[in-house]
Amino acid sequence: xxxxxxxxxxxxxxxxxxxxxxxxxxxxxxxxxxxxxxxxxxxxxxxxxxxxxxxxxxxxxxxxxxxxxxxxxxxxxxxxxxxxxxxxxxxxxxxxxxxxxxxxxxxxxxxxxxxxxxxxxxxxxxxxxxxxxxxxxxxxxxxxxxxxxxxxxxxxxxxxxxxxxxxxxxxxxxxxxxxxxxxxxxxxxxxxxxxxxxxxxxxxxxxxxxxxxxxxxxxxxxxxxxxxxxxxxxxxxxxxxxxxxxxxxxxxxxxxxxxxxxxxxxxxxxxxxxxxxxxxxxxxxxxxxxxxxxxxxxxxxxxxxxxxxxxxxxxxxxxxxxxxxxxxxxxxxxxxxxxxxxxxxxxxxxxxxxxxxxxxxxxxxxxxxxxxxxxxxxxxxxxxxxxxxxxxxxxxxxxxxxxxxxxxxxxxxxxxxxxxxxxxxxxxxxxxxxxxxxxxxxxxxxxxxxxxxxxxxxxxxxxxxxxxxxxxxxxxxxxxxxxxxxxxxxxxxxxxxxxxxxxxxxxxxxxxxxxxxxxxxxxxxxxxxxxxxxxxxxxxxxxxxxxxxxxxxxxxxxxxxxxxx
Amino acid sequence: xxxxxxxxxxxxxxxxxxxxxxxxxxxxxxxxxxxxxxxxxxxxxxxxxxxxxxxxxxxxxxxxxxxxxxxxxxxxxxxxxxxxxxxxxxxxxxxxxxxxxxxxxxxxxxxxxxxxxxxxxxxxxxxxxxxxxxxxxxxxxxxxxxxxxxxxxxxxxxxxxxxxxxxxxxxxxxxxxxxxxxxxxxxxxxxxxxxxxxxxxxxxxxxxxxxxxxxxxxxxxxxxxxxxxxxxxxxxxxxxxxxxxxxxxxxxxxxxxxxxxxxxxxxxxxxxxxxxxx
Numbered sequence: 001x002x003x004x005x006x007x008x009x010x011x012x013x014x015x016x017x018x019x020x021x022x023x024x025x026x027x028x029x030x031x032x033x034x035x036x037x038x039x040x041x042x043x044x045x046x047x048x049x050x051x052x053x054x055x056x057x058x059x060x061x062x063x064x065x066x067x068x069x070x071x072x073x074x075x076x077x078x079x080x081x082x083x084x085x086x087x088x089x090x091x092x093x094x095x096x097x098x099x100x101x102x103x104x105x106x107x108x109x110x111x112x113x114x115x116x117x118x119x120x121x122x123x124x125x126x127x128x129x130x131x132x133x134x135x136x137x138x139x140x141x142x143x144x145x146x147x148x149x150x151x152x153x154x155x156x157x158x159x160x161x162x163x164x165x166x167x168x169x170x171x172x173x174x175x176x177x178x179x180x181x182x183x184x185x186x187x188x189x190x191x192x193x194x195x196x197x198x199x200x201x202x203x204x205x206x207x208x209x210x211x212x213x214x215x216x217x218x219x220x221x222x223x224x225x226x227x228x229x230x231x232x233x234x235x236x237x238x239x240x241x242x243x244x245x246x247x248x249x250x251x252x253x254x255x256x257x258x259x260x261x262x263x264x265x266x267x268x269x270x271x272x273x274x275x276x277x278x279x280x281x282x283x284x285x286x287x288x289x290x291x292x293x294x295x296x297x298x299x300x301x302x303x304x305x306x307x308x309x310x311x312x313x314x315x316x317x318x319x320x321x322x323x324x325x326x327x328x329x330x331x332x333x334x335x336x337x338x339x340x341x342x343x344x345x346x347x348x349x350x351x352x353x354x355x356x357x358x359x360x361x362x363x364x365x366x367x368x369x370x371x372x373x374x375x376x377x378x379x380x381x382x383x384x385x386x387x388x389x390x391x392x393x394x395x396x397x398x399x400x401x402x403x404x405x406x407x408x409x410x411x412x413x414x415x416x417x418x419x420x421x422x423x424x425x426x427x428x429x430x431x432x433x434x435x436x437x438x439x440x441x442x443x444x445x446x447x448x449x450x451x452x453x454x455x456x457x458x459x460x461x462x463x464x465x466x467x468x469x470x471x472x473x474x475x476x477x478x479x480x481x482x483x484x485x486x487x488x489x490x491x492x493x494x495x496x497x498x499x500x501x502x503x504x505x506x507x508x509x510x511x512x513x514x515x516x517x518x519x520x521x522x523x524x525x526x527x528x529x530x531x532x533x534x535x536x537x538x539x540x541x542x543x544x545x546x547x548x549x550x551x552x553x554x555x556x557x558x559x560x561x562x563x564x565x
Numbered sequence: 566x567x568x569x570x571x572x573x574x575x576x577x578x579x580x581x582x583x584x585x586x587x588x589x590x591x592x593x594x595x596x597x598x599x600x601x602x603x604x605x606x607x608x609x610x611x612x613x614x615x616x617x618x619x620x621x622x623x624x625x626x627x628x629x630x631x632x633x634x635x636x637x638x639x640x641x642x643x644x645x646x647x648x649x650x651x652x653x654x655x656x657x658x659x660x661x662x663x664x665x666x667x668x669x670x671x672x673x674x675x676x677x678x679x680x681x682x683x684x685x686x687x688x689x690x691x692x693x694x695x696x697x698x699x700x701x702x703x704x705x706x707x708x709x710x711x712x713x714x715x716x717x718x719x720x721x722x723x724x725x726x727x728x729x730x731x732x733x734x735x736x737x738x739x740x741x742x743x744x745x746x747x748x749x750x751x752x753x754x755x756x757x758x759x760x761x762x763x764x765x766x767x768x769x770x771x772x773x774x775x776x777x778x779x780x781x782x783x784x785x786x787x788x789x790x791x792x793x794x795x796x797x798x799x800x801x802x803x804x805x806x807x808x809x810x811x812x813x814x815x816x817x818x819x820x821x822x823x824x825x826x827x828x829x830x831x832x833x834x835x836x837x838x839x840x841x842x843x
Contacts, residue, residue, distance in 0.1 A: 358633075370735050370738070388738060388741050391739040391740065391741075392740055392741025398739070399736070399739060401732040403732060403735065406731050406732045406733060407736055408733040409751055409754075412750075422741045424737065425741055470736075474736075479813065522778060538668050554780075
């Protein structure tokens with residue numbers, strides 16, 4: 001049971017006429033009864049792997065590397081020898097579409113044809129077998145006389161599955177088993193495949209961009225981007241804690257995994273990828289200049305997890321350890337923070353929620369270096385935060401305050417206010433500074449081109465406008481981490497909604513991480529990846545957004561009041 | 566410029582009048598030689614004369630024109646008043662700023678010194694220091710400055726501490742702003758109006774203090790300040806035998822009172838305007 005039945009070694013596929021390989025140096029091995037999921041955006045090379053294993057690309061592409069079936073290298077065999085392996089040993093369920101099935105044969109005839117070609121069954125036996133197969137995949141045998149165009153998408157998918165199972169293969173490759181199926185049919189299909197896999201013990205490869213399908217059917221997962229494997233690991237772990245920015249982007253884009261959150265796709269490329277460097281470089285939120293030139297290798301980052309990233313996966317941008325802070329007040333000691341631990345990874349939105357007075361702002365100020373903790377340390381990019389060493393620089397850490405009225409110097413003009421950090425840090429020439437200010441204001445949906453607006457004094461602006469000017473002032477330094485302390489709580493609901501969407505949009509395109517502090521649970525749920533819940537100075541709960549909320553609503557009754565607020 | 570016009574526009578009638586008086590006194594003080602027609606040092610007529618067309622306010626025991634002396638005295642009052650205000654205002658303001666900005670040890674030291682300054686009896690100390698340093702205008706300015714920096718320092722310190730708590734200052738600090746940037750863009754625009762009010766008050770106080778010192782004979786005898794005129798008048802042993810003494814005593818007294826009253830009215834009104842946000 002434990003022997004490896006399929007091994008793919010350094011598989012590279014270059015389509016004729018294409019420059020970039022569709023599949024690049026892919027390695028994996030499958031044991032009997034095991035399962036593997038392949039995920040990735042369209043065009044990432046998932047299907048090409050399946051087709052290459054099935055030997056269907058020999059005419060249209062150059063294939064390098066080797067595919068072994070129980071020690072036999074399939075590429076070295078003659079066409080005739082090879083064909084004895086396909087369907088009987090390795091079968092593939094093609095992506096469901098009308099074109100996949102022969103339109104002039106009934107579905108029953110097509111399955112029978114497959115059986116007759118690859119097995120030694122007689123006509124009568126094969127007719128029986130077809131019936132049996134159709135029942136197995138939950139298809140009414142009487143409808144075997146239908147033509148493909150007379151069937152619905154779900155039924156055609158069943159027919160395709162029956163066809164692939166017809167010769168009892170040891171390896172089953174399924175390409176997008178559930179696309180174009182409605183929710184009910186999708187569930188049935190997943191149940192069916194899971195049942196068959198349990199029963200027949202074949203090795204299963206599921207190719208899909210739908211994460212719930214992969215999550216339900218496979219135990220291991222590989223994430224593909226532009227033909228390369230960028231992350232590999234146990235399905236459950238990878239989906240719970242992705243280590244590559246691309247994987248995280250895919251997970252964040254899945255409505256099924258994020259039932260409450262707003263959906264944000266991975267932003268498009270900001271520039272062309274270089275041929276030498278990391279493929280994902282143009283879209284990565286934690287890239288370094290060196291990523292441009294050196295391709296990353298798929299390497300172990302910890303047990304059962306491989307990531308192709310120069311930075312060893314998503315880096316932890318900020319780490320707070322054992323942070324404590326107390327205030328003395330009329331002889332009483334108020335513990336604002338007690339032994340708080342917090343970690344923020346690059347490009348991640350972390351929400352810190354809690355009631356008023358739970359110590360959120362104190363923690364935020366300690367993290368940004370504005371306030372010194374009594375005990376504990378904060379590290380930003382592995383460097384200890386003290387004073388303004390993390391914030392007084394480009395690509396550092398910035399904080400935006402709750403009260404837009406106190407956060408801006410009222411006598412400053414809008415331009416002066418946004419330009420202030422550039423001036424303090426002496427970045428760029430006067431012309432460059434002005435251009436940057438204008439661009440930043442435009443990105444925050446303020447009339448940056450309007451000279452009159454630039455010359456307006458801050459006290460003439462509304463609260464929403466001021467908060468945006470304050471945000472522009474922080475973002476002009478292109479921070480890697482933005483600490484947003486209740487930035488929307490003083491705004492009306494409509495302004496708040498606009499502001500949050502805009503901010504989240506900017507966060508998504510620019511890729512900075514954000515610590516979003518709020519007492520509004522619903523809001524946190526809309527935008528956060530991870531949440532920390534604070535109460536009386538302690539962090540009482542942390543985790544991915546969905547998990548933490550179920551805890552809040554079910555386990556701890558008092559948290560409901562927070563939700564009610 | 567706009568702002569100054571706004572402030573002037575908001576002044577009440579009384580304080581506009583006060584402003585005019587102040588400006589006139591400054592004008593007469595600066596142009597003493599132009600407006601006096603007679604020498605403030607040399608006799609220019611008979612002694613102890615009442616007001617006439619030649620001598621507007623009469624003459625003193627030596628026949629020196631009183632109007633010329635009053636004009637000369639205005640110059641000294643203005644010089645001492647504003648000199649001390651500037652010196653004590655800037656010095657005290659700076660000390661207050663440093664104490665408020667750096668806090669801790671410096672703050673404690675400055676605050677205790679200020680307490681000490683406030684507790685010490687001003688006039689007594691002034692007399693002692695005046696006698697010690699010797700009578701001259703510059704010494705008087707220095708002595709008075711030493712005694713009056715505490716008030717502006719306190720005011721500036723307390724405002725600075727509250728300014729430091731404001732998030733715009735925290736934000737600027739987080740971008741790496743140092744003392745100079747913060748002072749230039751965030752502190753000074755807020756502190757200057759406060760300092761202005763406190764300094765105008767200080768001008769009034771100082772003028773009175775200088776007059777008191779001079780009256781007591783501790784002023785610069787060569788400088789004809791209003792206090793010295795009064796001192797001379799009172800010390801003239803024959804003063805009560807002539808009917809003219811009242812002109813001699815009255816004119817410096819009235820000049821002093823009018824100027825102080827004008828400054829007091831003006832400072833009160835400006836304070837009101839500045840306290841409500843413009």
